[in-house]
Amino acid sequence: MKKSLIHLSRLTLASALLLGGVQVSFAQTLVNGTSFTLHELVGVGRLAANLRDEHGETFGSISGLVADASTWTRTGNSYSGIFYASPDRGYNVAGTIDYTARINRIAVDFTPAAAGSTGLGQNQIGLALTQSTLLYETLTGASRPLSGIDPVPGGVLTGGARPATSLLPELPQGYNGKLSLDAEGIVILADGSRLISDEYGPSIYRFSAAGEFIGALPVAPSVRPIRNGVTDYSSNNPTEGQTGPSPANPTAGRANNQGFEGLSLSPDGKTLFVALQSAARQDLANAATRNNTRLFTYDVSDLDQITLTGEYAVQLPKFQQGTSTLVAAQSEILAVSDTQLFILPRDSNGFLVGTQESNLRRVDVIDISDATNILNESYEGQIAPGGVLNPAITPALYTPFLDINDDAELARFGLVNGVQPGLDNLSEKWEGLVLLPTLEEGRPNDYFLFVANDNDFATTDGFQVGTAYNDGKDIDTMFLAYRVTITPAVPEPESWALMLAGLFAVGGVARRRLRSGK
Template identity: 50%
Template sequence: MKHLHRTASLGVALALFTALTPALADSTATVGGLVNKGLVGVGRIPAAQRDKFGETFGSGSGMAIDTASWTHDAGTYKGSLWLLPDRGYNVAGTTDYRPRLNTIGIEFTPAAPGAAGQEQTEVKATLADTMLLTDDKGADATGLDPLSDVRAAAGDMPMLPVATNGKLALDNEAIVRLPDGSMFISDEYGPNIYRFSAQGRLLSATQPPAALVPMRKGKPNFSSDNPGPGAAEPDPKDPDTGRQNNQGLEGMAMTPDGKFLIAVLQSAARQDGGDSGSTRQNTRALVYDASDLAHLKLAHEYVVPLPVFKDAKGKTKIAAQSEIVALSDTSFLMLARDSGNGQGVKGDTSLLRQIFVVDVSAATDIAGGSFDAADKPVAPKGVLDPSVTPAKLTPFIDINDNAQLNRFGLHNGAPNDHNNLSEKWEAMSLASVLDPKLPDDYFLFVANDNDFLAQDGFQVGAPYKADDGANVDTMFLVYQVTLPGLAKK
């Protein structure tokens, strides 16, 4: 990674000051020693799939591969992964969907890098189990919007968002599975980091700095302005400070050495320009000391500048981030994307879905300083405070690259059909290639959040049918990448 800083400077110039548009790429791309060897596999789980509880399966908001079960024999890999859905089908508002975690069995036979004529069957994914996530007392949690209710802090547990039905409100977005089976899960409402037991029971919770806690009229208010049936909207609709609605801790990952947990806000906090889609660039990465799993300690905090692009009308837009994979305590992969384009929504052509290398080694550490207070913006109106040096971004993988997608019968853009990539790609995880000749090679699995869009959907005791005939499969894209030295960290 020693050459990453120099390369990243060029990446920032490209990512932040020019319009990023899809471009054809070579089958391999190298960034500071990291190599993208291209797309080597695709797989689907049908939109009609039901989970263990008879409800419509979907939404890859977070993913963790069980590396202990990962094996290789005769050209095929086998193992399992955990796929984390968010708060359920909520096109017309949130519902009392019970948060859960799905276990997926995987058989993967990769295509050769660059090989054409592939059939989207390289990844065979099978739903094996579904586990409900509960609060610390073992009671059901909910996906309902926590309009104004707050469970007061008690003992080691901070204040928590609660829906009007009294249940802990969760909008889960990222997962880190620990060796003992317990897990960290980050969410959007808090935006908090929760630790659950291997059986899915809440053990502890970590609240972010005050600058990220959503406040309305001087009080914590965790609503995302997605009220449930018959419920009123929050007043005001948007927080005054803290995370913007539906822009919580979208990305989270453990460093390879297990010492630090990194969580990244989806886009800038309200007071940092997050009140506008054109100024929400300066988000934050929180780096926690994970030596005590029950009591995460904020060790470092950095400003991460999200990529800027122009939409079809020439307007400046900021691509929010959707997931990260940690490479070390100072670098991580970050998936950023636009919205409103892809199968299942009106627009057909995405302008930016890209995985970046983020380097914070030369960034200003703002942890514990004045910027952690809600009344001291680090980027007022989106303009970064001159005392702060942000992280560096370098483009690594262009998910929209039609040269790669077309090899598997996929595309980005019209026609907006079953083979057009869906709008939201929100989950990433790594598994080793298990080849002694390629000790630094990994498969990077990327999954979509299909928003549970199905024509025969069923959740919370009622059937539903997604608008405009949308029937969006859960999908996996797999890239082969070289990450030098990762296994030694």
């Protein structure tokens, strides 16, 4: 059980400052000269487990999260904006179901808790599901939805994949002929189109703002799942009446249900990052050695010529659970520059899952400035034989930062980590990250870091694909908000100036509104 704020790093400083006249302790972490400062948890919000969208189906919670930064405004001490969330492949009954993929629009109203306050409720973050856009492709004049159904085993030869064309890479396909999408990360590109990362391929799909499939990005061969010598996208979660793959797990490429879990765009909008949830199958010996995962970069400065530019090793943290050494797979990434990212590793414990008390649930920092770009290198195919990283490869710098399981911080809002199992116990899966400025005068480097969970459609009052269901438990969608400061090594280099003046440059608008009394 975590009893205090503990942040390990290359250099960590403990100090205090005044916020609103209250002295608040904080921890400062330096990563290659950039200062990351955690102040405190300042807000909690919920959406009910049995919430349904405009299509009458159970809301899919948060597998990926992105903010429309142009909507982020401040009035007094309150904020509002629009977030977009990608749910995963639907409620699993006996395997996967023909759940139509979608993007959910969430209106956020946020009033941070006063610095240092205690005895708080869980209502600082107001959340409202306002729209649910179904994802579809247009075929010979007709539209066909994308589906969460598991791809057919065997790849192209058995109908489990669409063959590559001059315009599209090979893509996974279900038995019903629909493109298969197990959605995870989501970003919004400069032209308003959306990219969604997928676990099956793993793939990166591109959609119009209206939800129409308009393309997919090329993916490195090193993560394509291989069975019996062919690309096979099945995740061994066949829908009822369909057969699973043999062998159950791929022999190379992404592991089952461990595809492109994290997706993020750099603040200047030029670099796309996508991360595998844990090590590729050829880079592990067992569950305790799946820590050498991969991070990829794409040049998206020209949206008509998106190019794969980098592939890097990232070593995920390990932890002890009883007598076992386990790996905390990552569930999301969030770029804060063109070389540094937040990453969210976690174990598989939470409300009514596993031991209920989580051993590791954090937001950490990775830096690829000095990491080896292994793309197209001779050892790219296998970077960690037997789970041991090739010594020729320098992995990303990895620095722990924010402990979500901090008991003292959780207790301020009536939350717990497994001590008293119930609705106030944090759920297992946390998969969404958003960073937005505080828009305060004189604090250009201060932000709110939102962290959101994925409830896996768990409710006792569910409805999907024409059928009611009872999961036996209710898990609310939950958002946490932390106040952080991120100070670059050099004052306002190009990427941070662009963050302030571009994607996150709404401060001037907010100040004008404040001065005008709006």
